Amino acid sequence: MSGVRLLVGTKKGAFVLTSDGERKHWDVSGPHFAGWEIYHMKGSPADPNRLYASQTSGWFGQVIQRSNDGGKTWEAVGNQFTYDGATGTHQWYDGTQHPWEFKRVWHLEPSLDDPDTVYAGVEDAAIFRTTDGGKTWQELPGLRNHGKGHLWQPGAGGMGLHTIVLDPLHPGRLYIAISAAGAFRSDDAGQTWRPITRGLKSQYELPDPDAEVGHCVHRIAMHRSRPDTLFMQKHWDVMRSDDGGGSWHEVSGNLPTDFGFPIAVHAHEPETVYVVPILSDSMHYPPDGRLRVYRSRTGGNEWEALTQGLPQSHCYVNVLRGAMSVDSLPSCGVYFGTTGGQVYGSSDSGDTWTAIVRDLPAVLSVEAQTLP
Amino acid sequence: MTSIRVALPLHLRNLAGVEGELSLEVGGSPTVSAVLDALEARHPTLRGTLRDHVSRKRRPFIRFFACEQDWSHEPPDAPLPEAIVQGREPLLIIGAMAGG
Numbered sequence: 174m175s176g177v178r179l180l181v182g183t184k185k186g187a188f189v190l191t192s193d194g195e196r197k198h199w200d201v202s203g204p205h206f207a208g209w210e211i212y213h214m215k216g217s218p219a220d221p222n223r224l225y226a227s228q229t230s231g232w233f234g235q236v237i238q239r240s241n242d243g244g245k246t247w248e249a250v251g252n253q254f255t256y257d258g259a260t261g262t263h264q265w266y267d268g269t270q271h272p273w274e275f276k277r278v279w280h281l282e283p284s285l286d287d288p289d290t291v292y293a294g295v296e297d298a299a300i301f302r303t304t305d306g307g308k309t310w311q312e313l314p315g316l317r318n319h320g321k322g323h324l325w326q327p328g329a330g331g332m333g334l335h336t337i338v339l340d341p342l343h344p345g346r347l348y349i350a351i352s353a354a355g356a357f358r359s360d361d362a363g364q365t366w367r368p369i370t371r372g373l374k375s376q377y378e379l380p381d382p383d384a385e386v387g388h389c390v391h392r393i394a395m396h397r398s399r400p401d402t403l404f405m406q407k408h409w410d411v412m413r414s415d416d417g418g419g420s421w422h423e424v425s426g427n428l429p430t431d432f433g434f435p436i437a438v439h440a441h442e443p444e445t446v447y448v449v450p451i452l453s454d455s456m457h458y459p460p461d462g463r464l465r466v467y468r469s470r471t472g473g474n475e476w477e478a479l480t481q482g483l484p485q486s487h488c489y490v491n492v493l494r495g496a497m498s499v500d501s502l503p504s505c506g507v508y509f510g511t512t513g514g515q516v517y518g519s520s521d522s523g524d525t526w527t528a529i530v531r532d533l534p535a536v537l538s539v540e541a542q543t544l545p
Numbered sequence: 546m547t548s549i550r551v552a553l554p555l556h557l558r559n560l561a562g563v564e565g566e567l568s569l570e571v572g573g574s575p576t577v578s579a580v581l582d583a584l585e586a587r588h589p590t591l592r593g594t595l596r597d598h599v600s601r602k603r604r605p606f607i608r609f610f611a612c613e614q615d616w617s618h619e620p621p622d623a624p625l626p627e628a629i630v631q632g633r634e635p636l637l638i639i640g641a642m643a644g645g
Contacts, residue, residue: 209556230556232556232607232640232641233557233560233604233640236593252593252598255598255599
């Protein structure tokens with residue numbers, strides 16, 4: 174029987190949760206890399222047992238770990254992320270220009286067809302790529318040098334490139350998003366980029382709400398069968414594009430609040446979308462102390478609260494941008510982790526939820542792998 | 546060659562897969578820079594965790610203690626104290642105290 178593996182990155186280590194297709198009983202292994210922040214782990218679509226993990230520390234910097242056996246054993250691979258050419262500068266908090274400084278890897282996105290090729294989104298914002306299984310990493314400098322990189326300015330959470338989405342139908346097309354800088358698309362495997370922010374409005378964050386640079390994009394999600402349709406959780410607003418990011422329109426509809434971090438699309442229903450509304454940017458917890466996932470089956474605008482099995486009182490956790498994922502079993506599984514250390518799972522598209530684990534360190538990321 | 550005793554913080558011992566103190570053979574006049582060269586040669590996974598890959602500058606929250614002195618701000622090529630060179634004392638590599 175097929176199964177599911179959840180790769181859970183936390184503030185204090187990595188955990189691997191596995192279950193069979195029933196998804197009732199879970200084995201928990203970890204912490205791997207105990208005491209380190211694990212920003213993200215992800216498996217190769219071409220070889221599910223090839224995993225990559227971003228292990229990071231304020232003291233000891235960046236380590237990249239690779240597993241060839243589904244997370245049973247790991248080896249540290251290359252951790253040198255050197256910006257290409259002249260380092261350059263971006264805008265600093267005081268308005269001056271500040272040199273780019275590598276801090277950590279936020280996101281690892283393995284290629285769809287080659288286990289040795291992986292894209293890495295880093296802070297300070299840039300995209301790197303390895304083609305040798307993580308031994309060496311090279312920047313794709315066209316992103317920082319697309320013309321307005323010097324205007325990017327870090328937000329309170331840092332200037333991280335946190336989202337990389339690969340288009341399965343258009344070879345060479347990928348999307349990225351950067352906190353407080355915006356979203357970009359490349360059609361040539363990352364050599365050149367253009368901003369995709371038309372239609373985004375950030376009236377509370379930017380002096381010019383329609384500016385090309387500066388929108389705080391939190392996450393972008395896509396259904397692989399319909400890659401021109403993108404869903405975005407922005408700082409405020411849930412947005413939709415049907416032309417590969419060429420333009421966006423708001424689909425927040427009846428959400429109780431349209432602030433939030435993650436967004437995910439159902440594995441089999443391209444118009445079914447999930448978000449976790451958060452009260453506001455100054456609160457970072459669910460409205461009314463009730464943890465609710467909202468699901469739209471209409472591609473946005475009409476949302477229903479999913480509450481069964483989730484705490485509906487005294488709940489003040491957050492769900493971070495990388496901490497929601499879906500499996501692709503026939504009855505789609507949906508998973509998310511919280512800053513309170515819970516990982517919740519649903520094996521029925523979100524109708525009902527159970528806590529798979531309750532007391533992990535704060536969860537930074539969750540990736541679901543569907544195993545053959 | 547001079548044998549230098551080195552103590553690593555827990556997380557780096559785990560990363561390198563070692564227990565307890567290390568003993569490193571260092572050529573020439575032992576310095577922090579030479580000790581780190583020998584350490585990284587024996588344990589390549591530690592590259593980048595103590596000093597920058599390119600500039601070789603110490604990471605901000607890494608400290609070097611030698612004979613009850615903070616050696617972190619000494620030039621990397623400054624000779625280490627005699628007690629370190631003679632193996633009576635280890636060179637302590639420390640993750641700096643941080644937080645509340």
